[in-house]
Amino acid sequence: MNCSDIADWLDACVDGELDSVHGVEVERHVQHCERCSSALQERRALRDALVAGAPVFRAPAALRERIEASLRERRPPVGFRLPFGLGVGLAASLAVVALLGWTLGRQAAAPAPDEVLIGEIVSAHVRSLMADHLTDVPSSDRHVVRPWFNGKLDFSPPAVDLAAQGFALVGGRLDYLQDRSVAALVYRHGEHPLNLFVWPSGGGTAGGGADQPVREFVRDGYQLSAWSGAGLTFCVVSDLNREELREFVRLLQSQG
């Protein structure tokens, strides 16, 4: 680990978000590196200064009372109370406000399932690179990678090596998306790592039972493609450009 690695891990270290292996590495490094040691101390001093100096605001009692009172008055679900008779104007405008609020709230609180999933996939990809934990089973041999998942998953992900076509299989990993274990197959194209996530279609995770054509997404600079077939859903993420990723998907589909 060099100083630039340490700089990347400094905040996670101060925040207690570093796994024990990396934590030990950071501790070991700062023992003999004055520069990183003082950087770590500065971060800790800043945290102390923030905790001591930045006020934590408490909700005023009047606000709490107002909210509790307005909840007591409310009768959900509002949408079913269609306004009839007198007072229609007021009731209707209240209903509109309520529905508008509901719609806004819905956008705020519950992004579309796809969006959530894409976010999770990009996070999983980034995490696998940051923690230097790309693979649990580093092997370019599909006859090693595929059986490794046996007993760890309730399905068998296809492991196809595309080294001859420029996409080398480098291993496999267990990952976790939307409350279920998924297979992550790791490929490399030049210096670019690809994470191919695979899980059974239907059930808890997005995607119905039917085969779905390839859909492409871009999120935080990463390119994603998702499709499903033969009962499995696939989603590949990498920092390749769109054309290169299309090529990968095409190769995979033709081999699968």
Next chain:
Amino acid sequence: MRDEDSTRSFERSVLPHLDAAYNLARWLTRDDAAAQDVVQESCLRAFQFQDGFRGDDGRAWLLAIVRNTCFTWMQQNRPGQTASFDEELHSPASELASPQAALQRSEDREAVRRAVEELPAEYREAIVLRELEGLSYKQIAAVAGIPIGTVMSRLARARSRLQQVLRPPAASPRTGVRT
């Protein structure tokens, strides 16, 4: 019956987090009246949409609604502050070398508070959720709707900035600060 049940379960899962909601809203809007409005509106939205709440983290759920309501409020009332923040353009050195910043270089509480208040909203949000509310990276990612990697880079940049503003004038050269 259902009404009473849902009101009660809402009161149990969400209302305990009113302080956290207000704290976040207050730091983001930097205004007491606005923060109260935002929190009240957010609670009503949360209540109307409570069927969409699954899982056990009522705090993260409420905070996500609060932060979205805050950013909407800021767009309407403080345009310019939420314009999508270009992290490359706003390198720490470019903005903070003002005489005003120099005056704030002290360790006292007021300086800390102002330094946090002057952070871009996205950075302020990350610092408040992490340092004052003690949320994990994963929870911050859920509240702000961003990947964990972005949480980490925002925290790192926010802290480097704060260190720069708060460092006493006599301090040694800029060791360990990533630029």
